[in-house]
Amino acid sequence: MTVRRRRKAALRRLKTRLRRTAWSGGAVAALALALVWRSVWPYVAGVILVGLLGAIGWWLRKTHLRAVARHRAWQTEEENAARERSMAEVDAMTWQRFERYVAELCRRDGCTQVVVSGRSGDLGADVIGRMPDGRLLVIQCKHYAPHRTVPSGDMQKFLGTARAEHGADVAVFVATCAFTREAEKLAMKHDILALHRNLLGAWVRGATLESLLPLNGTGSGTGHGRRPHRP
Secondary structure (H helix, E strand, O other): OHOOOOHHHHHHHHHHHHEEEHHHHHHHHHHHHHHHHHHHHHHHHHHHHHHHHHHHHHHHHHHHHHHHHHHHHHHHHHHHHHHHHHHHHHHHOHHHHHHHHHHHHHHHHOOOOEEOOOOOOOOOOOOEEOHHHHHOOEEEEEOOOOOOOOOHHHHHHHHHHHHHOOOOOOOEEEEEEEEEEHHHHHHHOOOOEEEEEHHHHHHOOOHHHHHHHOOOOOOOOOOOOOOOOOO
């Protein structure tokens, strides 16, 4: 017990000395600052001003970034709403009218020799034409309800005919709905453009087919020894 009391007493004395030293150091620093205040106050004021300006700048930047984020979110919502309004007209079409409409979009984007099959047994070539650079374009169209999905089986059939049967340089599968994950994987693997509902909405609203090619399967293949068709 005596040893413990001694330790506590020594610790109290040490704390007391530290407090006295701190107070003494603070008093000395305050006295020194008072003596040289006339010469150093511009620097102190400058440091305070720089800190204040930095805090204001940081606040303004944060406020700007939040405003930009809100604007982008609003813009995205507006674009989605506009796309859906445009797609409502597409949803109301018959499948025959939809194929003709896809052909019209191709012509709008500078494609030539665009024809619509409009019949069964076309081996997946609902629309055929030439890209502006002369490449052979083959399109499969599926006019499904928005809540449906295009299964991998449909993609497999198109994959087996687009190039083997029709010699497509650019193969596009366009649908008014989404694709299953397996169907999209097939499209990406074999370089078929899977033009799902959102990309179709962008096409309807003015994006060119050429600009959409790199987004979801390229459509143009990897070459495989074929030469591009010349105009």
